[in-house]
Amino acid sequence: MNLNILAWRNLWRHKRRTLITASSIAFGVLLAVTFTGAGDYFYTRMIDAGANMGMGHITLAAPDFNRAPSSKKRLQKSEQLKQHIAQLQQVKNVVARIQGQAMFASARKTIGGIFIAVSPEQENSDNNLFVRAMVSGQMLSSETDRGIVLGVDLARKLKLELGKKVVYTTTDVNGDIVSAIARVSGLFQTGSIEIDGAIAILPVQKVQKVLGYQQDEVSILAVTLYDQRNSHRLRDKMQVMPIFENIEVLNWQQTQPDLAGMIAVDKSSNYISQLLIALLVAAGILNTMLMSVLERVREFGVMMALGLSPRNLFLLVMLESFWLAVLGLIIGVIVTIPWYVFMSQTGIDLSAAYGDGFSFGGVLLDPVFKIQLFKESIIAILLGLFGLALLSGAFPAWRAGRVPPVESLKMI
Template identity: 30%
Template sequence: MTDLKRAPLLHLAWKNIWRNRRRTLITLAAVALSVTLVQAFHNLSHGVYRQMIDNGVRAGSGHLAIYHRGYLQSRDERLLWSPKRLPADIAALPGVTAVLPRIYLAGLAQSSRESRGIVLTGVDPAAERAVNPFLKQRIAGEPFSRADSRKVIIGERLLRELKLKPGQKLVITVQRTDGELASELFRVGAVIRTGLREIDGSLVMAGRERVANLAGQPGTIHELAVILDTAERDRQVAPAVASLLEGRNELGLVPWDLAMPNLANAIKLDYASQKFIFLIILLIVAIGVVNTQLMSVMERQREFGVLLAIGSSPARLRRLVLFEGLLLGGFAGLVGSLLGALATLYLAEIGIDLRRFLPENLEFGGVVFDPVLRATWDFGYMLRIAVYVVVLSLLAGLYPAHRAGRIRPAEAMRKV
């Protein structure tokens, strides 16, 4: 017992936590498993979110988007603008994968038997084909290859409702910017199935030049979507794009989360619920460590009383108990992180396949994503969770350490 005065506290603390091996192993297993679950499921969510964002920005607004000011709030089809050299200048910036000019017009599609309200989307086919995930869901026909083509890509549900087949004709009517109605004859080129009922029932994609001419504003667009190699590059690319917009005050640069609020809010809500669950798990960790250390202190009251009687200070006893909590949390955090890394490796390489349970693709926040869920590595978060567990374990030892320092030698030595 006199070793307490001379021996390093960490060494003594390590010996003490293994006095009751079974209780220590149970606590370590519970804390390590909590760390593993938090890290693995966060990395899985991180991977799924990245996949949703990637699919969403490629089919939607891009990581960055340029609009006429006021267009996002009003969706006024008259707010068209000429891109001039902007697409080429932005495409030359480091980190930019693609630049997609688009035009959107509400209209009416008519076949010989039915008519339906649609969203006519004008795109550059070559650029979109390499990026847009919707075009990878082709189930019939061939997409158009020229921006002035009369072929259109149509949603599978809309095709069925119009009672058309690939190769057949349809008439599309829109309102021009001057208020007049304009109609043009198109032919069904390709049919796609996105898995989103609203899009499959209203999407008609045609060449941008043809759509702009139909609107009465040749060479104009509503949206310039900028696709980056990684979402994290927006901090470097956004200032460079903003500098290219100098002198064009009618235009504004918008990040994807403002251009696609439904997806951004859905991710924020889901992540907030996960953080609440993770907080409960970490609270359970703290309770487990408090229980283990408090039981250890109560069992060693007589020993602590003797140590105090022969000259050890209450402060040294408190530090000893705190070191025990620190070692317990540190060892559990290390083991949990190793298991979390192995779980993340499995989830990243193999993933969780939901195709057996779901007949179609998953939809979340208005975006379709792969039913095989895969994790991505978030090393910063994993390190933070491990540090949180160590700090929680240290804080959880404050009350047991306080109890140890208040032990009275005379009363403690009477305990058997």
């Protein structure tokens, strides 16, 4: 008889045990999809949100600007660079920005903070977190706008309202202290006290004049990608291009090391949790297969006495593990698909516990718990659990192949 058919029939000699073990594999699929999917979703959202706060997935800046920002360090020919970058694959958009530190003063108080000068025509909800976070007033209307957009906490500390004047003071390209006046045109609220209490948005042309920059000079070019996972590869590609010579090309891990570190730690915790789940699944499979082998010692002895080789006996038990794994994965996929559809499209709203959002690594996140799986994650889950099932069946199969035929026939 074909060993595949025999292995399949052997599984159903103890239906309850087979179904319980297959269910444990299916449960492992469900948990692995949930843990991995949550990681893929939240890590992507964190990285994208961090990129949309100013630096992009890839940042181009003057040498050493990221380590020690200064108005003296600036990119030239920004328009030419933007046109070249926009033609690269995976690039969603590229925007020019000026960033720096400044003192913001109202009639009542002075507070230190950070300004980001943008081109309003190029900024939208896809590449700028602050556009999505507007709660009152409006975002800047043009590059020459005399307005300023403040975080709600910064405005509260300065005791400012819409239409009120604020003086910002910084250093220009020569290192001299310069000041300018702007009128509050809008307020944003991300939900992060660190962000809302320190950041102001200004029009780029106005800031260029204040700092003494030429029209095509900016601090950085922020590049947003369709898929953040390509940032490392694209950065390496751009670093060797002649047009980017003497320009610092960094990916988000380098511009946001705190966020990258926190994601790395969280990933490690996630992997440990999944490893524990995998060990529990493996223990269940090992127990099932070992029990099956020990109960059938006499049967194996008869089969070997009739001419079945130890190699084929080993293969028989391994085939039983194979079909058990296939059955468990099929059940797992059937059970997991509805759960995945619900969690990827609707999710679980945690706003009752976290409010409208919570901060992780200085990045604001949506309180709705969702999952999202990349193709490589799906393949890794299925192959990982399948390989684990086969590995768990290897020892029982080895034991079965070493059964002494004569001694086993004496067993009742």
